[in-house]
Amino acid sequence: xxxxxxxxxxxxxxxxxxxxxxxxxxxxxVTHRSSTAFRPCCIKCGVFSNQDGSGYAEFGNTRVLAxxxxxxxxxxxxxxxxxxxxxxxxxxxNKQSEMRAQLNSSISAVIFAEKYPGKTIEIEVTVLNDDxxxxxxxxxxxxxxxxxxxxxxxGTMTAAHVGVTAEGDFVTDPSISDxxxxxxxxxVTLCLVPNLNQVTCVDVYGLVPHSRLPSLITTAREKALAxxxxxxxxxxxxxxxxQKPAETF
Amino acid sequence: xxxxxxxxxxxxxxxxxxxASSHFAGKGGDxxxxxxxxxxxxxxxxVTDLIPSIRKMILSNRQRWKINVDVTxxxxxxxxxxxxxxxxxxxxxxxxxNLRRLRTGDDxxxxxxxxxxxxxxxxxxxxxxxxxxxxxxxxxDCTPEEESCIRSQLWxxxxxSDSEDVVVTMVKHVGGGFLEMxxxxxxxxxxxxxxxTLRTSIEDRLQQEQPRRPGYTFLL
Numbered sequence: 011x012x013x014x015x016x017x018x019x020x021x022x023x024x025x026x027x028x029x030x031x032x033x034x035x036x037x038x039x040v041t042h043r044s045s046t047a048f049r050p051c052c053i054k055c056g057v058f059s060n061q062d063g064s065g066y067a068e069f070g071n072t073r074v075l076a077x078x079x080x081x082x083x084x085x086x087x088x089x090x091x092x093x094x095x096x097x098x099x100x101x102x103x104n105k106q107s108e109m110r111a112q113l114n115s116s117i118s119a120v121i122f123a124e125k126y127p128g129k130t131i132e133i134e135v136t137v138l139n140d141d142x143x144x145x146x147x148x149x150x151x152x153x154x155x156x157x158x159x160x161x162x163x164x165g166t167m168t169a170a171h172v173g174v175t176a177e178g179d180f181v182t183d184p185s186i187s188d189x190x191x192x193x194x195x196x197x198v199t200l201c202l203v204p205n206l207n208q209v210t211c212v213d214v215y216g217l218v219p220h221s222r223l224p225s226l227i228t229t230a231r232e233k234a235l236a237x238x239x240x241x242x243x244x245x246x247x248x249x250x251x252x253q254k255p256a257e258t259f
Numbered sequence: 260x261x262x263x264x265x266x267x268x269x270x271x272x273x274x275x276x277x278x279a280s281s282h283f284a285g286k287g288g289d290x291x292x293x294x295x296x297x298x299x300x301x302x303x304x305x306v307t308d309l310i311p312s313i314r315k316m317i318l319s320n321r322q323r324w325k326i327n328v329d330v331t332x333x334x335x336x337x338x339x340x341x342x343x344x345x346x347x348x349x350x351x352x353x354x355x356x357n358l359r360r361l362r363t364g365d366d367x368x369x370x371x372x373x374x375x376x377x378x379x380x381x382x383x384x385x386x387x388x389x390x391x392x393x394x395x396x397x398x399x400d401c402t403p404e405e406e407s408c409i410r411s412q413l414w415x416x417x418x419x420s421d422s423e424d425v426v427v428t429m430v431k432h433v434g435g436g437f438l439e440m441x442x443x444x445x446x447x448x449x450x451x452x453x454x455x456t457l458r459t460s461i462e463d464r465l466q467q468e469q470p471r472r473p474g475y476t477f478l479l
Contacts, residue, residue, distance in 0.1 A: 214430035
């Protein structure tokens with residue numbers, strides 16, 4: 011397997027992630043969090059400097075990195091719009107096929123593919139750790155990577171994952187352990203473009219009573235909108251970082 | 260999703276012939292088949308809760324029967340008889356399966372006794388409906404011409420439950436495009452209404468098929 015050597019723009023410690031492989035983050039505060047609060051999150055626009063675009067999203071122990079290669083010329087692709095491909099690493103094959111279709115659908119909706127005729131845009135999503143809500147984290151990371159790359163898009167995407175319990179209560183951003191602890195029977199991942207107020211991805215799974223579904227989707231929308239400020243801040247931080255003169259050693 | 264314990268003993272295979280649609284350009288629509296397989300797998304992830312008898316397929320932690328489903332044929336499963344079996348531990352960590360038979364107490368060889376079988380409750384299976392947004396209309400069962408005008412599409416899996424409320428087992432937004440929040444609710448309502456009608460039609464059809472001779476199905 012070929013290895014790619016990349017230079018980090020920032021030290022990994024600044025990402026506030028927890029090193030140590032299988033070792034889980036100290037979830038003392040997480041276990042006591044209310045059902046309406048997100049797990050501790052870290053969102054970063056622009057992780058690699060010499061990449062066309064990259065983004066990182068972390069919710070609790072779920073960590074996803076997205077990288078963009080392109081727009082590149084491809085002699086075989088002669089259509090009047092860009093060819094957008096999504097590849098996913100770090101999850102089992104079954105889940106890859108589930109996620110790829112959703113990511114491709116959402117990303118194709120926001121990118122102005124017609125502005126890049128004959129070009130290919132490759133988006134590589136690496137799931138570093140999956141502890142629930144990986145689709146929402148992947149959508150946010152991919153959106154940040156698009157913003158970092160400068161590819162023209164309709165707007166930044168925000169996403170949220172909300173679970174529903176057997177009693178019909180909602181749990182925001184549940185982890186895998188929450189599924190058993192809180193007796194969750196299903197959930198939804200909703201992704202939308204806030205400035206257009208349009209949904210790009212809705213993914214319901216499990217057994218959700220039809221009568222609870224509209225309020226579940228509305229809750230997911232509210233939660234996704236709550237993340238907009240954090241996402242915007244990370245993009246602004248990246249712009250400010252790029253405007254600073256390069257440090258010399 | 261990975262955190263759901265997927266114990267579904269159903270395997271789905273979706274395969275298109277290369278000339279099934281002009282969209283496939285002679286390539287067999289691999290990515291579309293993969294997308295459809297993933298959707299079916301997700302819609303049927305909780306099939307053991309919807310159809311309790313399907314738990315009989317799970318013989319032990321490590322052994323289970325598999326039903327391989329051809330997506331286009333739901334009628335074939337309705338008269339499928341599945342034999343009940345006992346798992347007997349064997350030498351070398353292996354196990355063997357014995358068919359369960361009706362004991363009559365007479366002095367008859369095992370091979371001559373009828374095997375106990377059970378049937379799947381096909382009507383409890385989730386029904387997958389695709390609802391497309393064309394302009395402001397929600398359209399079901401699109402023609403190829405209509406498909407070229409689709410702005411956005413939802414695949415919705417609907418199953419019955421013990422209460423009056425139906426259960427949604429899957430919603431997937433496919434093919435790109437945007438949707439408004441209000442449209443999603445409308446499309447869900449359309450899908451639930453359509454699934455109720457479809458289920459009634461399938462029930463009627465299966466009842467019609469029931470008295471037919473074995474080996475003669477509506478497919479022939």
